[in-house]
Amino acid sequence: MDKNDSLLQARQKLMDYLRLNSLRNTQERIAVLDFIYSNESSVSAEELSRHMSEKSRLRVSRATVYNSLELFENAGLVRKILVNDQLLYERTDRNRGTIRLICGGCGKTTEMNDERVRRQIGEMRTRRFTMTGWTLNAYGLCSKCYASLKRKQKKLMNNKTDIDKK
Ligand SMILES: [Zn+2]
Numbered sequence: 001m002d003k004n005d006s007l008l009q010a011r012q013k014l015m016d017y018l019r020l021n022s023l024r025n026t027q028e029r030i031a032v033l034d035f036i037y038s039n040e041s042s043v044s045a046e047e048l049s050r051h052m053s054e055k056s057r058l059r060v061s062r063a064t065v066y067n068s069l070e071l072f073e074n075a076g077l078v079r080k081i082l083v084n085d086q087l088l089y090e091r092t093d094r095n096r097g098t099i100r101l102i103c104g105g106c107g108k109t110t111e112m113n114d115e116r117v118r119r120q121i122g123e124m125r126t127r128r129f130t131m132t133g134w135t136l137n138a139y140g141l142c143s144k145c146y147a148s149l150k151r152k153q154k155k156l157m158n159n160k161t162d163i164d165k166k
Contacts, residue, residue, distance in 0.1 A: 005094050010077055017075035019042045028060045033077065042081060042090035042098075045069055081135055083109060090133075096135040097121055105145030121135040 006007045014033055018025050035051060036043065043051075045066055052060040067090055072078040083100065084107055090098075096119055101110045121134055141149065 012038045013077060014075060027062050028058055029068050031056050031058050031060060032065055036078060036091055042084060042088040044088050099136045101138050103142035103145055104139055105141050108142050
């Protein structure tokens with residue numbers, strides 16, 4: 001499916017949801033949805049409102065961004081995920097799952113791809129549960145933080161040997 005198709009499908013899904021719930025459609029909501037569905041990465045409400053106030057030709061208030069996100073979530077268009085204690089929103093049309101490597105030192109988060117893991121989780125059988133997506137968080141240290149930890153350990157060891165010599 002190309003980028004435009006998924007965007008159009010998301011718009012249609014929103015229209016259907018609004019009609020079913022007797023809610024009115026607004027250009028602002030569409031603009032917020034378009035932004036989410038033209039990006040692959042997850043976004044925080046803060047980032048989203050910043051983007052909407054800087055880049056959008058419409059005036060989209062923070063309240064509208066927050067309301068829209070809640071509405072999209074109810075409509076099954078976005079889901080909330082927690083990354084490093086930060087609440088992010090991601091589109092739901094990607095059921096490919098996300099593998100994240102999270103550094104406990106600096107908090108840097110990298111997404112990685114491992115087809116074997118994806119396939120295994122995709123084949124996983126869940127009882128009385130329909131899986132619509134998944135996130136796998138791996139915790140550890142990035143190479144910079146690991147090197148800095150090693151340096152500190154070495155320094156500590158050297159100090160200790162100095163003390164032992166005295
Ligand atoms: Zn780090």
